[in-house]
Ligand code: ASP
């Protein structure tokens with residue numbers, strides 16, 4: 001049996017007019033497949049409204065009840081859309097996570113999918129051509145509703161596609177696909193026809209928020225091809241899939257940026273074993289995620305350590321550093337909120353050298369000072385002053401030939 005999973009985001013189900021576009025995409029899906037699983041988000045703005053409501057009722061809303069509340073947004077979408085399908089003569093029914101069930105752990109607000117009962121879905125597929133499943137939600141072993149984290153409907157869809165061996169998982173949104181960079185700051189950005197899971201993971205974690213990051217991890221693990229496309233156009237979108245030779249031929253496939261960076265520098269630390277552990281241990285205990293780290297070479301037995309954290313974690317980070325300053329022997333603690341990072345990403349970097357040098361040269365020619373650098377097998381990240389981010393993105397986009405169609 002050929003099963004297609006189609007997921008539609010908040011703007012696609014925002015109102016009746018938008019849902020009619022969704023209807024036609026599902027009808028299309030049914031022409032080429034035996035069955036379609038539709039996964040829906042809450043209507044645009046709904047999840048935010050429900051969260052705000054929780055905030056009005058309680059300063060510290062019970063997490064399980066909060067999930068019970070916010071998961072209702074998706075329930076509204078699936079019931080309304082199932083009505084449309086039935087009126088169009090398509091046999092369909094709605095399904096909430098507990099009716100399948102989609103089992104998760106009990107990390108309310110950020111739950112992880114553990115198991116999906118394939119048998120129930122297969123039985124339902126004998127009765128209906130389309131199953132309309134609520135995204136974003138799951139249920140714990142003892143029957144409590146959970147949610148998967150903001151944007152989590154993508155993950156629901158990919159997990160269902162994996163469980164049902166679906167040929168493809170289509171993620172419909174209000175953009176045509178994944179772009180080589182943010183089109184809002186670089187008019188030369190191009191839509192990519194295809195991108196590897198690894199590249200997509202780097203782009204998502206760098207702030208290119210097209211897909212819920214966990215959905216890409218899931219897709220990679222279970223080799224589910226994911227197609228990001230628009231509900232409102234006929235464009236084939238971008239296929240997120242396994243790396244192949246044609247992808248490796250391209251040096252850099254995208255430029256990502258992230259303004260959510262704050263830099264902290266500890267001056268004159270004794271350069272002895274245990275210093276770094278004494279700095280980063282307490283941060284990880286408090287759940288602060290450290291991003292880039294730089295340690296200078298030692299001078300007179302002393303060194304500086306610089307690192308970056310998310311801006312929302314800066315105050316907590318500074319409080320911890322002040323607490324341990326005497327113990328670790330730091331003479332000064334500096335911080336800077338005016339930094340941001342820009343990354344060039346591409347699986348082609350694995351087999352080519354000189355990418356970093358080209359990036360540095362291009363930025364230098366525009367007088368952009370590089371504050372920190374970090375690299376991985378498929379990524380070069382550069383920390384710069386935030387005011388240069390747009391310029392840096394455009395320069396790197398041009399430098400690596402992304403402005404033209406090189407395919
Ligand atoms: N409705 C949820 C949210 O707004 C989940 C989703 O749309 O993917 O985060």
Ligand code: MG
Pocket residue numbers: 009151154210211212
């Ligand atoms: Mg989304």
